[in-house]
Amino acid sequence: MIELSGTMTVGDVVALADGHAAVSLPREVVDAVDRVHDGAAELSTRHATYGRTTGVGANRMAAIPTDDRDFGMRLLRSHSVDAGDPLCARTVRSMIAVRLIQLCVPGAGLDPAILTGLERMLNDDALPEVLQYASIGTGDLAALAGTALTLIGERPASAALTPMPPWGADSALPFMSSSALTVGRSCLAVDELNRLERASSVIYMLSFLALDGNPSTFSPVAARSAAAPHVDTVASRLRSLFADDRTERPPARIQDPYGLRVYPVAHASVVASLDSLVAQLERTMNSAQENPLFDVDGDQVIHHGAFYQAALSLELDGATLALALTAPITHSRIRMLNDPETNGGNAFLAADSDGSSGLMMVEYVAAGAIAEIRNAAQPASVGTLVLSRGAEEDATFASQGVLQLERSVAAYRVLLCCELVGAVRLLRQRGIVERFGGVLGRALAIAADLPRDEEDRDLRGDLATAETVLDELGRLIAAPPR
Structure with missing residues (x-):
């Protein structure tokens, strides 16, 4: 109750x-x-x-x-x-x-x-x-x-x-x-996205370890140097996940490509934008914004514009833009997983090297998801309409902003599924799945139903299976403090 x-x-x-x-x-x-x-x-x-x-x-x-x-x-x-x-x-x-x-x-x-x-x-x-x-x-x-x-x-x-x-x-x-419908839809979208951003960190670390990334990128010194909100939140989370690897191994590179190296900074923008959006939603739902308002103790009727959802519109746009900012570096990791120069095996993680396509088309699906995120990231708050014979000479378009965030969240799910399929396949090919404990061990157990057949075949089922576990992966990590 x-x-x-x-x-x-x-x-x-x-x-x-x-x-x-x-x-x-x-x-x-x-x-x-x-x-x-x-x-x-x-x-x-x-x-x-x-x-x-x-x-x-x-x-x-x-x-x-x-x-x-x-x-x-x-x-x-x-x-x-x-x-x-x-x-x-x-x-x-x-x-x-x-x-x-x-x-x-x-x-x-x-x-x-x-x-x-x-x-x-x-x-x-x-x-x-x-x-x-x-x-x-x-x-x-x-x-x-x-x-x-x-x-x-x-x-x-x-x-x-x-x-x-x-x-x-x-x-x-x-x-x-x-704006109760807009606020309600925003609550549902931000709740889902909060789980997905945490799942992203789990999947990132699976890719990171499969690719022998350099952990200096999420060191405390690197996090402090970023001078941006929530970078330390993300870096601390990654250090905890990295500790789930029970073996010592040197990094493959002195300096990693951006897909691995800038994740703490780029992903922190998502965490910060979600934190700010949640705060604005909770202020909005716990305020009387009706026009007019009745100040009974002050003996007055207040005609006002407090219902004008400029702040909410900007926060919705900010969350969508943060996804658009971080999506390309996710695609960068997918390319690294498919590249024999970084994965140590066959191109596209195929079963053999004789022209097999392996996960080639998964990379294309990820690109399609990024195109949708970028399309949805056109700020709704810059739109305007004049309504009711000019009596309402502007609109915040917050209701459009939440529709665009919903589209971005759906595409972001697809993008994470693509990375998860590649990361798990590379970890299996390298025979190192069993070396992880803690959260990563549980994550790999959750993802154990991903198909193991590496022959060229229809991969739609792989992505569908990955989609079913994303929210559970997100629940493995505690929500960051408000």
């Missing part, structure tokens, strides 16, 4: 998205939201309030008659437009989890019954259908409007769900005023 406290984490969102935990609302949270709801109702009788006493977007100057009881429902219906394929249930649960976490921080002024409705939706797994293409810019309006219509019973849920009464203007806009 996860009790919402106002200090929730990416891990909490992932657990709720995966259905590994139920959610509960403390009484004091509901009471605090109820207090602001009552205060907002009174404040709105004395102050013009966007989305309550006025229209929205380009209609913000239009006054809403006090006897218009249907305005809230019209707002939800008109904003619920989306298109394309449905998003998966896990992604939808992440959105609901984030929106519920956000609403536990009082400020939106909506009816607290909506919190209990979202709680039921999550715990009963009675989900709305959310489609692929929707709003971009000021929030995930369409996805959340559709969620509201599902709570009210105007749209079907994926399981039985007792419908709520129709919502008024006190709740319609405040509920939609969020």
Whole structure:
């Protein structure tokens, strides 16, 4: 059971998205939201309030008659437009989890019954259908409007769900005023990427030892000299893995190629960007960002731009760019594994040297994955759109940024699979698999199902097998401290 406290984490969102935990609302949270709801109702009788006493977007100057009881429902219906394929249930649960976490921080002024409705939706797994293409810019309006219509019973849920009464203007806009889908998807992406970056270090070390790399590259002195965040985190991790080699052997080279030599520095950029992205996500989900906000104690309605996700957009771009920076040196190691000048055997780790292709095409697959990562690394934050007859003259494109990060993560998985297949094959060819203990020994045991047949054949199954073990390899290494 996860009790919402106002200090929730990416891990909490992932657990709720995966259905590994139920959610509960403390009484004091509901009471605090109820207090602001009552205060907002009174404040709105004395102050013009966007989305309550006025229209929205380009209609913000239009006054809403006090006897218009249907305005809230019209707002939800008109904003619920989306298109394309449905998003998966896990992604939808992440959105609901984030929106519920956000609403536990009082400020939106909506009816607290909506919190209990979202709680039921999550715990009963009675989900709305959310489609692929929707709003971009000021929030995930369409996805959340559709969620509201599902709570009210105007749209079907994926399981039985007792419908709520129709919502008024006190709740319609405040509920939609969020980037909960973008934040939820970002939580899932960063959780997966955190595992993959740790798996990368395990796979790197398998390649490093298979290629007799020079350990000075991750020495404490080298790490200090890098003068960049988290290089020592990565170097310390690599030194620990290197110690799992129970034999003494001299390095093959005084100075290794970049694929081995600059990994601690390049990979530290991924660790640093993920650390920063997690911090921004957790600040965002634990803040009241709805427009307007109701400062009941200060007796004021605050119209603002805090919902403008510039920081999140930049952090998403940063994570994608960090992957694009480190991907080529992964490909460099794959080339080294395939090169007889560095692997000490046959070209492409083939079974014989008479023109066999071996792992040649694995290198090409890796190149295709890098092309996808590079394509996705075009910063989404430089995009802009003018919406609603000029009332919203810019959009942060954070929702596009997370789509690009998802594409990069998927391609990064493929890239790591390609390196793992080559590293394990070279270790087996050299007959040194048994000399490793500790984490590396466990890693090789996890990867033991990789096919041993080295004749030229269809290698699709090798990559598929490698993909199934990546997350388990990542769990062998503890997450770096925040």
